[in-house]
Amino acid sequence: xxxxLVQVENLSRYxxxxxxxxxxxxxxxxxxxxxxxxxxxxxxxxxMQVISGNLAPTEGEVSIAGHDIIESPRAAKAHLGYLPEHPxxxxxxxxxxxxxxxxxxxxxxSPQRTGSLDRVKQQCGLTEVGERLxxxxxxxxxxRVGIAQAIIHDPPVVILDEPTVGLDPIQIREIRExxxxxxxxxxxxxxxxxxxxxxxxxxxxxxxxxxxxxxxxSTESLNQGHxxxxxxxxxxxxxxxxxxxxxxxxxxEKLEGGRYRVFFAPDSTxxxxxxxxxxxxxxxxxxxxxxxxxxxxxxxxxxxxxxxxQ
Amino acid sequence: xxxxxxxxxxxxxxxxxxxxxxxAVIQTILGYMFLTNLDNFFxxxxxxTQLANTPGVTDIVITPLMQVAAIIxxxxxxxxxxxxxxxxxxxxxxxxxxxxxxxxxxxxxxKFLGLVLFIVILVSMLMLMPxxxxxxxxxxxxKLLSIYLGMLLLLASxxxxxxYLSSLTENxxxxxxxxxxxxxxxxxxxxxxxxxxxxxxILTYLSILKHHQAMLEGIFxxxxxxxxxxxxxxxxxxxxxxxxxxxxx
Numbered sequence: 239x240x241x242x243l244v245q246v247e248n249l250s251r252y253x254x255x256x257x258x259x260x261x262x263x264x265x266x267x268x269x270x271x272x273x274x275x276x277x278x279x280x281x282x283x284x285x286m287q288v289i290s291g292n293l294a295p296t297e298g299e300v301s302i303a304g305h306d307i308i309e310s311p312r313a314a315k316a317h318l319g320y321l322p323e324h325p326x327x328x329x330x331x332x333x334x335x336x337x338x339x340x341x342x343x344x345x346x347x348s349p350q351r352t353g354s355l356d357r358v359k360q361q362c363g364l365t366e367v368g369e370r371l372x373x374x375x376x377x378x379x380x381x382r383v384g385i386a387q388a389i390i391h392d393p394p395v396v397i398l399d400e401p402t403v404g405l406d407p408i409q410i411r412e413i414r415e416x417x418x419x420x421x422x423x424x425x426x427x428x429x430x431x432x433x434x435x436x437x438x439x440x441x442x443x444x445x446x447x448x449x450x451x452x453x454x455x456s457t458e459s460l461n462q463g464h465x466x467x468x469x470x471x472x473x474x475x476x477x478x479x480x481x482x483x484x485x486x487x488x489x490x491e492k493l494e495g496g497r498y499r500v501f502f503a504p505d506s507t508x509x510x511x512x513x514x515x516x517x518x519x520x521x522x523x524x525x526x527x528x529x530x531x532x533x534x535x536x537x538x539x540x541x542x543x544x545x546x547x548q
Numbered sequence: 549x550x551x552x553x554x555x556x557x558x559x560x561x562x563x564x565x566x567x568x569x570x571x572a573v574i575q576t577i578l579g580y581m582f583l584t585n586l587d588n589f590f591x592x593x594x595x596x597t598q599l600a601n602t603p604g605v606t607d608i609v610i611t612p613l614m615q616v617a618a619i620i621x622x623x624x625x626x627x628x629x630x631x632x633x634x635x636x637x638x639x640x641x642x643x644x645x646x647x648x649x650x651x652x653x654x655x656x657x658x659k660f661l662g663l664v665l666f667i668v669i670l671v672s673m674l675m676l677m678p679x680x681x682x683x684x685x686x687x688x689x690x691k692l693l694s695i696y697l698g699m700l701l702l703l704a705s706x707x708x709x710x711x712y713l714s715s716l717t718e719n720x721x722x723x724x725x726x727x728x729x730x731x732x733x734x735x736x737x738x739x740x741x742x743x744x745x746x747x748x749x750i751l752t753y754l755s756i757l758k759h760h761q762a763m764l765e766g767i768f769x770x771x772x773x774x775x776x777x778x779x780x781x782x783x784x785x786x787x788x789x790x791x792x793x794x795x796x797x
Contacts, residue, residue: 253797279549287643290643290646290647291646291647291795292643292646292647292795293795293796294796309648312649312651313649314652315647315648315649316649319647320643320647321568322640322643322647324639324640325638326639326640326641326642326643327641328560328639328641329639330560330563330564331560332558332564335559339552339556340551340644340648342647343549343552343553343644343645343650344649345549345649387644418756495770503749
């Protein structure tokens with residue numbers, strides 16, 4: 239299926255006179271994971287609330303699996319699982335009761351309900367805590383219950399607003415794996431301000447700032463075409479100019495403690511650097527590729543514009 | 549779908565001690581009052597037999613009991629309705645219902661049905677007291693049915709008003725106090741009518757307990773039923789519109 243599962247066209251949203259998002263357009267195919275990046279207050283959550291039908295758009299259209307969210311909200315919402323910023327859990331009920339209620343809300347017929355319940359509990363690592371009250375669970379577990387709620391009806395589109403907030407590193411890794419497995423046949427929209435998360439899980443990244451879409455590209459193309467930098471450490475320093483003159487090296491800069499950051503031109507490798515270092519006995523003991531391209535881009539895009547505005 | 553939400557509402561009420569305590573307190577106080585009224589009836593009984601067209605046991609014991617019950621419940625119902633939407637807003641759980649494939653109408657009707665189920669439990673427990681009279685005497689069955697229906701309609705309209713005011717705020721206390729204020733106002737609105745003869749009919753018509761009084765006396769008028777149904781429908785529509793409007797803000 240090549241048709242877009244989520245189609246957003248010229249979406250704008252105002253809170254009174256304050257513009258939260260303006261003229262946003264994008265689409266998402268099945269099997270794609272879209273990362274939504276932006277500084278605080280950029281309009282990430284608002285966009286997600288509009289797509290999920292929790293807020294009405296001021297202008298523009300949102301359609302999910304071909305159903306308009308305003309004109310046929312029920313059909314659209316049936317194809318959607320949404321985890322808001324704060325997991326919408328009832329603290330006084332147990333995990334099982336809560337998930338059963340969600341299953342009923344999404345009209346899962348009762349013969350399949352137990353199956354769906356077991357599936358999401360396993361996917362989200364909740365099998366052990368089914369009997370416990372949600373209010374007594376830690377933040378991380380409540381977050382997992384929130385994710386379980388969003389995928390219990392097996393929706394083709396899943397929207398997760400900062401799903402890894404409050405989780406420990408092991409849980410974060412589990413959730414990322416879960417998101418990737420969801421993304422194999424579904425469309426997932428994920429908002430976060432953790433940049434490595436986007437690089438780890440998303441096929442495509444969109445950066446949004448002050449309500450406007452300022453960057454939209456696949457994560458693969460992010461790593462290509464950019465100059466690659468390596469941090470190196472040498473026991474005997476040959477000097478900056480010597481380094482910069484090596485084959486494939488674009489330029490270099492000196493760091494503290496005999497370290498250098500060497501920038502290579504696109505599509506070149508540090509082979510020549512290593513060979514020369516061995517040959518001339520520079521004592522190369524560290525060679526670390528720096529994958530900061532997304533972070534650099536993010537800071538560049540969000541910061542420069544701010545500076546321009548001032 | 550409405551039923552799914554209503555069931556959760558009732559479940560949540562009985563998970564917290566609130567519903568149990570309200571039922572227990574009301575039952576105890578009204579039980580005591582029932583015994584007092586019954587005692588008075590025994591005192592009056594010798595004199596009653598000498599009168600023509602005497603009031604029966606229902607008029608002397610049950611009607612005053614239910615009058616008091618209506619006023620106590622006017623103070624208690626705001627406590628039951630305050631949580632329904634305000635709490636979901638504060639805990640941000642409302643988006644769970646909104647993101648599910650159902651309309652605002654279903655959400656509001658589900659919440660209201662949940663409250664009505666609680667009311668049915670409450671009033672049915674109160675009606676056990678008049679029913680116990682069947683052991684020793686023969687109360688007026690038609691009148692008891694009218695009282696039962698009257699109580700249900702009265703409390704359902706309290707619930708509809710409470711639900712609306714709960715949808716206006718995130719704060720339970722504000723919801724409870726404003727509901728209490730509106731209900732009290734609807735009760736006392738016709739007190740002025742004795743001096744203002746012009747506005748009397750309309751103020752009397754607005755008074756929520758006047759309509760109830762007729763039903764307690766066994767007078768079953770379609771205008772009273774229409775009043776309650778209009779009130780309930782009106783406030784439910786307002787609640788639905790309020791929640792829809794919040795998506796636009």
